[in-house]
Amino acid sequence: MNKLLAAGFCVLLAGTSQAWAYEAGDIVVRFGAAHVDPAGDGALDGALDVDSNTQLGVSASYMLNANFGVAVLAATPFKHDITLNGTDIGSTKHLPPTVTAQYHFN
Numbered sequence: 738m739n740k741l742l743a744a745g746f747c748v749l750l751a752g753t754s755q756a757w758a759y760e761a762g763d764i765v766v767r768f769g770a771a772h773v774d775p776a777g778d779g780a781l782d783g784a785l786d787v788d789s790n791t792q793l794g795v796s797a798s799y800m801l802n803a804n805f806g807v808a809v810l811a812a813t814p815f816k817h818d819i820t821l822n823g824t825d826i827g828s829t830k831h832l833p834p835t836v837t838a839q840y841h842f843n
Contacts (some may be wrong), residue, residue, distance in 0.1 A: 759841060763800040770794060771812040773833075784822050790815040798839060810835040 759765065771794030775787040794812040801807065814832045818825065 759800045761800055761802045765798040767796045773815045786820045788818045790817055804841050806839040808837045808839055
C-alpha cells in the first residue's frame with residue numbers, strides 16, 4: 738500500500754506546474770481538454786437543449802515579451818446533440834478557432 742501511495746504521489750508531483758520565466762520570442766505549447774457548454778436564455782424558454790462536449794485540445798502561445806503573449810487554441814471537432822422538448826431534432830459539429838491575448842504575472 739505504501740509503494741502505491743508513493744507512486745501516486747510521484748505522479749502528482751510530476752504533473753504539477755512550475756513557475757516559468759518567459760522571454761520575448763518563446764513559444765509555449767500546452768495539451769489538455771477543451772470544453773464547450775452552450776447555454777442561453779432564448780425565446781423557447783428552456784424547451785431547446787444543446788448538449789455540452791469535451792475534446793482534446795492543444796494551444797500554442799507566442800510570447801511578445803516577458804508578460805504578454807498571443808495564444809491559438811486548436812481542438813478536435815465538437816459535436817452537440819440538439820433536442821426540443823425532449824425530442825432529438827438534430828446535431829451539429831464545429832471547430833471554433835480561438836485566438837486569445839494573455840498576460841502572465843511574474
